[in-house]
Amino acid sequence: MTLKIDKSVVRSFSMFEKMADADVEHLLSLAVSRRASAGEAFFEQGGAATHFFMLIHGRLKVTQVTADGQQIIVRVVHPGDLFGFARALRRPDYPGTAVSVSESLALSWPTELWPQFIDRSPHVAVSALNTIGERLEEAHTRIREMSTQEVERRVAHTVLRLARQAGNPEASKIRIDFPITRQDIAEMTGTTLHTVSRILSAWEGQGLVEGGRQKLFVCDMKRLQSLADSEKH
């Protein structure tokens, strides 16, 4: 499990952008790489938070399960993102489960190293604060949407966000670049699989999107955007 990651890949991630070469190398030398194929988890909800991670390649979803067994998707993790640093916020355990949805590779560090991580470069601290600030804002946006908007607009927002974060242009369409189910989208928008299926079918009829099993293409960002923005009715 020694490190054989190309440094230039890591360099492109915003967190390391402004760091000195020596510092990057030092941090990388402390990291252990971990691989997970689709369906495997990096950590489980409630487990002791022994490590924090950075995703190098692939895609994860972070989920939470409620007391009565319902699941929601908290967020999707993209390459370059830090994840599982619950402990930095003084939590002893992971608040969610991080499951790989496509072949993934991550770096991991023991949580004890977090302070050292910060010492090595203040940028990391700033970066962490920014990251978590963004997440908070994202969460508030989601709350606002769920409070005030009807399902169709929420789904539109979610799909647009996915297209922006994980979209791959491909012959006039944008391909969502990892396997995603209607169930997943339902768990991200707070509705049911059935409703999502209905909405996507309707959109497909209007040429807005194209779908398949665990696949999704966005054909018309513009009209989807106007759906997401439009005043009600």
Place this chain on the structure above:
Amino acid sequence: MTLKIDKSVVRSFSMFEKMADADVEHLLSLAVSRRASAGEAFFEQGGAATHFFMLIHGRLKVTQVTADGQQIIVRVVHPGDLFGFARALRRPDYPGTAVSVSESLALSWPTELWPQFIDRSPHVAVSALNTIGERLEEAHTRIREMSTQEVERRVAHTVLRLARQAGNPEASKIRIDFPITRQDIAEMTGTTLHTVSRILSAWEGQGLVEGGRQKLFVCDMKRLQSLADSEKH
């Protein structure tokens, strides 16, 4: 507007708990106190984030208004809480509006002082990270509730949270210690004033709560709790 706050009051707030006397005094000497009577705002959504604050006395609600004019309550601020430190997360403007709901007093510092604030005591940085981590968690809880639970349980949770955070025992009842309207509760739970009114009326019939104009007493925490916890149906 010079400072005449009793240091012992401030000392009781968790943020200052572990700080040296000299440091507390230094920070307080840089602060400017600001007062707001009910309805006045400390800052407005979208305004330039020139200051950050700590609430000493009173109660605030932080609200956001959506593009189409709908309002939601993001959170309630209690004495001892930091608020308005958007800038620390590198935002140039306030993401919400902080309105006083009862006569309030807060300390304020110019945002430029934030780094100095952190230097003076690492506890502040830790405290800030914790605070924001808690808020994130709270937001996720709210998202989870809104995704999976029906309205009555969400209202139950909200009322219980209010009772814990701002409850005042009073003759076998617990009084929510600041003026709160059904509209406010609706905006906290993502429903309408009407539905909240109906639910509270029903509860009042069962002796769970007692209400009045901008008043709310919780009579039976236990049964309310079981309502909030119970499996559906």
Place this chain on the structure above:
DNA sequence: CTGCTTCTTTGTGCATCCGCAAACAACTTG
């Protein structure tokens, strides 16, 4: 006290969204 404003209660119809159920399609495994 009187009128005004703000907050609350209550009722009725109606659109939305969910739950259940069943069939179908795609991919996987042996």
Place this chain on the structure above:
DNA sequence: CAAGTTGTTTGCGGATGCACAAAGAAGCAG
């Protein structure tokens, strides 16, 4: 290729919560 697994579609009935409306109650100013 047959059987099993997993994901998707669709229909229908019904509950939930919303919009609209109107009136009552409580506080406030003059």
